[in-house]
Amino acid sequence: MPCVAGCLSSPKPKVLVQTDIIRPRVPASLVALCDKPWRKPGAAPSERAGGARKVDDLYTRGDVNEARLVACAAKVAGIGEWDRQ
Numbered sequence: 214m215p216c217v218a219g220c221l222s223s224p225k226p227k228v229l230v231q232t233d234i235i236r237p238r239v240p241a242s243l244v245a246l247c248d249k250p251w252r253k254p255g256a257a258p259s260e261r262a263g264g265a266r267k268v269d270d271l272y273t274r275g276d277v278n279e280a281r282l283v284a285c286a287a288k289v290a291g292i293g294e295w296d297r298q
Contacts (some may be wrong), residue, residue, distance in 0.1 A: 243292050247285040251277040 251274045256264020265271045 218255065239292060240296060243288050243295060245288070247288070248281045 251263050253260075253264035253266070253270055253274075262271065263274050265274050
């Protein structure tokens, strides 16, 4: 049986196996922080109800905070959709 020169001196080839799981990053628009709750301009941090002093302030506060929650819920739903892709 003929042997090619060097066949006995070469080490056996090694098989390298490495598993890398590469996941795309979540889009920046979905991981952006949600807006802070409404506060009346100039209100002290310790004031209740965000510093609201009039009924109109409470309506404004409710509208702003509801819009903030809707936006955050949309982000969470978007993250769920992105994750299912």
